[in-house]
Amino acid sequence: xxxxxxxxxxxxxxxxxxxxxxxxxGIVMGCxxxxxxxxxxxxxxxxxxxxxxxxxxxxxxVHKGRLVAVFDTQADAIRAGYKEFGxxxxxxxxxxxxxxxxxxxxxxxxx
Amino acid sequence: MPSFTYSVPALQASGPILQANLAVSTPLEEVxxxxxxxxxAPVAVTALxxxxxxxxxxxEGIAARLGLLPIGTTLITTPSSTNxxxxxxxxxxxxxxxxxxxxxxxxxxxxxxxxxQCLIGRDVLVHGVLVYIGYINxxxxxx
Numbered sequence: 001x002x003x004x005x006x007x008x009x010x011x012x013x014x015x016x017x018x019x020x021x022x023x024x025x026g027i028v029m030g031c032x033x034x035x036x037x038x039x040x041x042x043x044x045x046x047x048x049x050x051x052x053x054x055x056x057x058x059x060x061x062v063h064k065g066r067l068v069a070v071f072d073t074q075a076d077a078i079r080a081g082y083k084e085f086g087x088x089x090x091x092x093x094x095x096x097x098x099x100x101x102x103x104x105x106x107x108x109x110x111x
Numbered sequence: 112m113p114s115f116t117y118s119v120p121a122l123q124a125s126g127p128i129l130q131a132n133l134a135v136s137t138p139l140e141e142v143x144x145x146x147x148x149x150x151x152a153p154v155a156v157t158a159l160x161x162x163x164x165x166x167x168x169x170x171e172g173i174a175a176r177l178g179l180l181p182i183g184t185t186l187i188t189t190p191s192s193t194n195x196x197x198x199x200x201x202x203x204x205x206x207x208x209x210x211x212x213x214x215x216x217x218x219x220x221x222x223x224x225x226x227x228q229c230l231i232g233r234d235v236l237v238h239g240v241l242v243y244i245g246y247i248n249x250x251x252x253x254x
Contacts, residue, residue: 002151033174033180033181033198033219034181034184034196034197034198035179036180036181036198037183037184037198041184041219050152051162074216075214076206078136078138078182078183078201078216079138081182082136082138082139082141082142082201083142086142086146087139087142087143087178087179087184088180089180089181089184090112091182091183091184092182092216093183094185095183099185099186100186101164101185101186101187101188101193101194102165102166102186102187102188102232103164103219104161104163104164104165104168104183104187104188104189104190104230105163105164105190106161106163106164106190107189107190107223108161108164108168108222108223108224108227108230109168109187109192109220109221109222109223109230110188110220110221110222111187111191111192111195111220111221
């Protein structure tokens with residue numbers, strides 16, 4: 001699939017616009033950082049139903065408003081994401097009907 | 112098979128804790144090296160093996176110290192919260208004096224205990240065998 005390299009400056013700009021959230025060295029931390037993936041999550045949700053028909057269980061790579069490709073494994077999708085875009089926010093998500101939450105039975109997490 | 116045995120005084124009170132390093136993932140390290148960029152040094156952490164955690168969690172700020180940006184999201188459910196969205200990062204967990212290396216996507220979230228910076232969850236344990244020998248304050252992890 002043809003893709004174009006996107007500028008790192010674009011993504012750094014997104015980081016700087018994430019004002020009001022906890023940051024370290026200009027990088028947003030913790031659960032607030034997932035807001036850096038808002039565009040990717042919207043793109044995934046927009047395509048989720050069609051992806052479920054064709055690629056349920058597989059892993060999709062999304063960058064900004066574009067579905068880049070579908071992969072058999074999470075590791076392959078992550079590797080492709082770094083190769084294609086470098087160290088910028090991108091979304092690797094498994095195509096599933098219902099997302100099962102990660103479960104923590106202890107009180108170690110301050111959430 | 113890489114294996115490491117930990118002796119922890121007062122294992123019952125402290126839990127199975129160990130010293131580990133968190134590093135950028137291998138794919139990112141390759142990209143950085145190919146681009147002539149420096150690779151951030153690993154971050155040393157005290158980690159607790161938590162069989163009650165379905166995924167591995169790192170303390171807020173560790174991803175930033177590694178220069179990492181999120182590559183995924185997940186929902187978290189704890190005794191006091193339900194379906195909290197959190198960011199995930201591709202990292203390498205290294206422990207057992209470097210003998211045990213696990214690549215994974217780990218959750219970044221605030222941890223309550225200041226002396227613990229990482230919860231090693233069942234996404235790591237799935238790769239090996241954990242033996243907990245309480246009466247001699249030892250545990251062993253083999254992958």
